[in-house]
Amino acid sequence: MKVKTEALVIGGGAIGVCCAYYLWKKGVRVTLLEKDEIAAGSSYGNAGLVVPSHFIPLASPEALRKGLKWMFAPQSPFYIKPRFDLDLISWIWKFCQFANKRHVNDVAPLLYELGEVSRFLYEELVQLEGMQFGFDKKGLLLLYKEEGAQSIHAEAQIANELGVPIELLDIRQIKELEPNLKMEVTGGLYYPQDAHLNPADFVCNLASFLAEQGVIFHKNTEVVGFENSDGTISQVHTTKGHFIADQVILASGSWSPGIVKSIPLKIPIQPAKGYSVTIKPAKKIMSTPLLLREAKVAITPLGERLRFAGTLELAGMDSSINQQRVQAILHAVPGYLPEFASENLAHAKIWAGLRPCTPDGLPYLGRAENISNLIVAAGHAMVGISLAPVTGLLVAQIFLNKKPAIDLHPLRVGRFS
Numbered sequence: 001m002k003v004k005t006e007a008l009v010i011g012g013g014a015i016g017v018c019c020a021y022y023l024w025k026k027g028v029r030v031t032l033l034e035k036d037e038i039a040a041g042s043s044y045g046n047a048g049l050v051v052p053s054h055f056i057p058l059a060s061p062e063a064l065r066k067g068l069k070w071m072f073a074p075q076s077p078f079y080i081k082p083r084f085d086l087d088l089i090s091w092i093w094k095f096c097q098f099a100n101k102r103h104v105n106d107v108a109p110l111l112y113e114l115g116e117v118s119r120f121l122y123e124e125l126v127q128l129e130g131m132q133f134g135f136d137k138k139g140l141l142l143l144y145k146e147e148g149a150q151s152i153h154a155e156a157q158i159a160n161e162l163g164v165p166i167e168l169l170d171i172r173q174i175k176e177l178e179p180n181l182k183m184e185v186t187g188g189l190y191y192p193q194d195a196h197l198n199p200a201d202f203v204c205n206l207a208s209f210l211a212e213q214g215v216i217f218h219k220n221t222e223v224v225g226f227e228n229s230d231g232t233i234s235q236v237h238t239t240k241g242h243f244i245a246d247q248v249i250l251a252s253g254s255w256s257p258g259i260v261k262s263i264p265l266k267i268p269i270q271p272a273k274g275y276s277v278t279i280k281p282a283k284k285i286m287s288t289p290l291l292l293r294e295a296k297v298a299i300t301p302l303g304e305r306l307r308f309a310g311t312l313e314l315a316g317m318d319s320s321i322n323q324q325r326v327q328a329i330l331h332a333v334p335g336y337l338p339e340f341a342s343e344n345l346a347h348a349k350i351w352a353g354l355r356p357c358t359p360d361g362l363p364y365l366g367r368a369e370n371i372s373n374l375i376v377a378a379g380h381a382m383v384g385i386s387l388a389p390v391t392g393l394l395v396a397q398i399f400l401n402k403k404p405a406i407d408l409h410p411l412r413v414g415r416f417s
């Protein structure tokens with residue numbers, strides 16, 4: 001089989017489906033390839049937070065400091081599976097070069113701008129297409145304990161400098177926001193502009209909508225290689241035949257570096273495994289998503305369910321469930337919210353996903369320098385749901401050779417070549 005198209009998107013996660021949406025809106029003929037089902041990767045069971053407030057990249061002094069303390073402790077929020085892996089060593093080396101205050105100051109405005117535009121695009125999507133995926137702009141409440149107070153105030157200061165709306169809350173004010181919540185915390189930081197959604201519903205509903213509009217989806221179709229003729233991808237080989245496209249969009253999350261192995265392109269990405277635990281509590285406890293600051297656990301209300309998500313484990317391309325890591329989440333929660341005893345959480349739906357993490361905490365977004373018809377949109381780490389619409393919009397602008405509305409130089413694809 002040989003199929004021809006204008007835009008060939010590889011990957012049916014939040015990023016791939018949003019690229020397909022904004023390309024389709026511009027009148028481009030789109031085909032999307034997915035090796036599994038739609039939303040089979042990291043986009044399925046994540047916390048679903050749409051958070052312009054996540055303007056601090058993963059590569060930051062705090063991540064480095066805490067990472068060094070936690071890295072080999074199997075029940076800590078961050079863990080590296082000890083092994084000899086040259087790609088991992090090189091990634092950690094690069095990460096350490098970026099984990100400084102200057103890098104945070106340099107990139108925070110860009111991350112915030114991308115997040116804000118993306119949140120606005122979500123609102124537009126709901127209004128324009130009438131799509132339902134549990135989108136709710138309830139803000140995000142960070143709860144912290146005494147030991148986290150200093151870092152919360154430092155974050156609040158950066159937020160103020162960037163003009164991000166925030167409110168520092170004491171216990172009484174938190175109670176006003178969430179009257180049913182029993183807490184053992186020192187205070188809170190509230191980001192009123194943040195939102196949340198059901199990520200699996202978002203990706204699957206958008207894909208179904210696009211299929212009805214004529215976008216072609218080939219599921220269970222794995223890309224296995226490329227034919228590269230003089231710096232152009234002339235064919236994409238898959239397990240279900242060959243595809244020819246004017247332009248190819250690589251949106252395959254953590255799998256992206258493996259897919260481009262046969263072409264001259266270096267996009268270091270480490271898969272950082274995280275888990276979510278979803279329960280159906282007997283009564284509605286809260287409506288604002290929470291972030292338990294020191295434990296690094298997010299709690300998202302999803303209709304009648306609550307999802308607890310967290311931990312970051314560098315263990316390679318392995319999405320198996322490590323019960324010790326799940327326990328790290330379950331044990332952390334009652335320390336903040338005593339009504340969630342860890343045994344009540346044990347009979348829940350557990351999921352693991354691989355966050356695609358770059359060494360500098362910024363996604364790759366742009367044309368591959370040495371392959372004229374390849375656009376890369378991968379490496380969104382902890383903010384792939386937040387940034388999916390703006391990524392799709394920018395990919396469509398790049399595809400049409402329009403000047404992107406946002407300066408994408410820091411996200412250029414060849415920055416580690």
Ligand SMILES: Cc1cc2nc3c(=O)[nH]c(=O)nc-3n(C[C@H](O)[C@H](O)[C@H](O)COP(=O)(O)OP(=O)(O)OC[C@H]3O[C@@H](n4cnc5c(N)ncnc54)[C@H](O)[C@@H]3O)c2cc1C
Nearest residue numbers: 011013015035041042043046049223253274383384385386
């Ligand atoms: C526990 C956890 C909580 C998170 N919480 C949040 C959050 O609250 N907010 C937020 O913004 N982000 C969050 N994230 C991060 C977010 O999930 C990711 O950044 C995002 O899902 C990445 O989307 P993607 O489309 O790039 O990758 P994926 O969703 O992984 O999609 C890649 C797709 O490519 C397909 N693919 C791979 N190889 C091939 C191939 N050879 N051929 C064809 N198809 C292929 C895969 O099957 C997959 O479907 C969280 C992640 C985790 C793990």
